[in-house]
Amino acid sequence: MEIAINVFLGILGVYFLVGLLVGxxxxxxxxxxxxxxxxxxxKVRFLLFPGVIATWPFLIGKLFKxxxx
Amino acid sequence: xxxxxxxxxxxxxxxxxxxxxxxxxxxxxxxFAGVTFAFNSETSIETLVIRAFGSLAIIMLHLILIIGPLxxxxxxxxxxLYNRRHxxxxxxxxxxxxxxxxxxxxxxLGDVNPIYSIFTxxxxxxxxxxxxxxxxxxxxxxxxxxxxxxxHDFFLGNLSAKVWKRLHMMVYVAxxxxxxxxxxxxxxxxxSFFTIGVLAIGFIIVTSLHLITAFKERKIDRTKVSEKxxxxxxxxxxxxxxxRAKIFTVDNERVAIFKYDGKLSAIHNVCKHQGGPLGEGxxxxxxxxxxxxxxxxxxxxxxxxxPFTEKVATYELKLDGEMxxxxxxxxxxxxEVNPCKI
Numbered sequence: 001m002e003i004a005i006n007v008f009l010g011i012l013g014v015y016f017l018v019g020l021l022v023g024x025x026x027x028x029x030x031x032x033x034x035x036x037x038x039x040x041x042x043k044v045r046f047l048l049f050p051g052v053i054a055t056w057p058f059l060i061g062k063l064f065k066x067x068x069x
Numbered sequence: 070x071x072x073x074x075x076x077x078x079x080x081x082x083x084x085x086x087x088x089x090x091x092x093x094x095x096x097x098x099x100x101f102a103g104v105t106f107a108f109n110s111e112t113s114i115e116t117l118v119i120r121a122f123g124s125l126a127i128i129m130l131h132l133i134l135i136i137g138p139l140x141x142x143x144x145x146x147x148x149x150l151y152n153r154r155h156x157x158x159x160x161x162x163x164x165x166x167x168x169x170x171x172x173x174x175x176x177x178l179g180d181v182n183p184i185y186s187i188f189t190x191x192x193x194x195x196x197x198x199x200x201x202x203x204x205x206x207x208x209x210x211x212x213x214x215x216x217x218x219x220x221h222d223f224f225l226g227n228l229s230a231k232v233w234k235r236l237h238m239m240v241y242v243a244x245x246x247x248x249x250x251x252x253x254x255x256x257x258x259x260x261s262f263f264t265i266g267v268l269a270i271g272f273i274i275v276t277s278l279h280l281i282t283a284f285k286e287r288k289i290d291r292t293k294v295s296e297k298x299x300x301x302x303x304x305x306x307x308x309x310x311x312x313r314a315k316i317f318t319v320d321n322e323r324v325a326i327f328k329y330d331g332k333l334s335a336i337h338n339v340c341k342h343q344g345g346p347l348g349e350g351x352x353x354x355x356x357x358x359x360x361x362x363x364x365x366x367x368x369x370x371x372x373x374x375x376p377f378t379e380k381v382a383t384y385e386l387k388l389d390g391e392m393x394x395x396x397x398x399x400x401x402x403x404x405e406v407n408p409c410k411i
Contacts, residue, residue, distance in 0.1 A: 005188045034227055039073040044223075047076055051218035055236070058228045 019053035129160035138278035161217035202254030209246035316348035332408035334368035335384035
């Protein structure tokens with residue numbers, strides 16, 4: 001059981017660490033994720049920050065897509 | 070439905086609702102504290118906070134879960150549904166205070182990582198009577214965090230309505246975890262029939278309302294319509310109220326037929342915002358208005374009025390005397406269809 005717990009918490013830790021990294025990128029370059037963020041007040045980014053950490057696998061694709069455009 | 074994102078989408082009514090939520094939460098905690106100290110003056114502040122906010126979060130979660138079915142059963146509950154997002158975030162704050170204080174009091178004062186401690190301080194996972202119930206609460210809090218942190222239109226737009234909806238349907242998993250957390254946990258230490266009773270009544274209410282709504286929805290899907298030359302005869306025109314719609318299942322899709330200004334128009338019943346039932350909304354300022362969050366569509370083409378870009382599929386209608394017929398083949402989303410004149 002302890003191994004399963006360690007694996008689960010390890011995955012959870014890595015997930016949130018990567019999320020934190022993506023969240024910081026979002027704070028700096030939010031419009032790369034969504035063009036509407038260009039006209040949005042900066043403080044909104046901080047409100048969205050925890051959600052970006054939580055859902056980064058769904059959002060990271062937008063970051064790479066915007067780089068190719 | 071916007072051209073930029075706002076911090077919080079407040080209007081006069083939402084501000085009033087939020088004030089009611091905040092004051093009710095404050096009042097509950099104060100009453101809880103008063104009653105607790107009156108009957109057990111030795112209760113520590115930490116324990117009081119844990120219990121007050123834990124029970125508050127559970128009550129709020131029950132309210133959140135019944136708002137959906139209630140508003141499907143009775144339109145008078147729709148204004149509360151309109152404000153459910155803020156109630157959800159407030160509930161997470163209450164749950165977070167409960168979880169945070171619990172973690173601090175029981176797991177943060179040792180030399181083990183508090184989160185690791187939640188999972189390993191009691192390894193009796195095979196026991197029903199001594200199950201490590203805090204793990205269930207932690208997992209529920211994790212789900213509630215994801216839901217609360219994505220309760221913004223930015224995520225609805227960027228995760229897609231489908232993914233967003235699926236994430237938020239996880240509330241039922243969180244609910245199951247919380248019920249187990251309370252039953253296995255609090256009742257291990259304190260067998261209060263009152264608390265068990267209240268929780269059981271809450272569970273019965275939530276389940277019953279969902280079942281009643283599901284039966285009502287099933288009735289719509291099972292309504293038989295007869296076919297005539299490729300057109301489906303759906304109803305008599307008098308069955309549709311003015312500026313309202315009647316919902317039918319056509320080709321396995323729900324369609325809303327609206328009557329307005331001496332005309333009839335049909336569109337797909339599912340709002341692009343959060344999948345709200347457009348046919349339960351009404352025509353406001355010439356637009357079909359979703360009852361959930363007010364997203365609007367023009368009846369003749371299923372398009373949100375410019376500059377907004379949401380579109381739903383449209384359908385062709387015809388009248389034969391008093392009877393309304395629909396062509397079951399949907400047009401592309403946003404296709405202009407001449408309204409059927411009455």
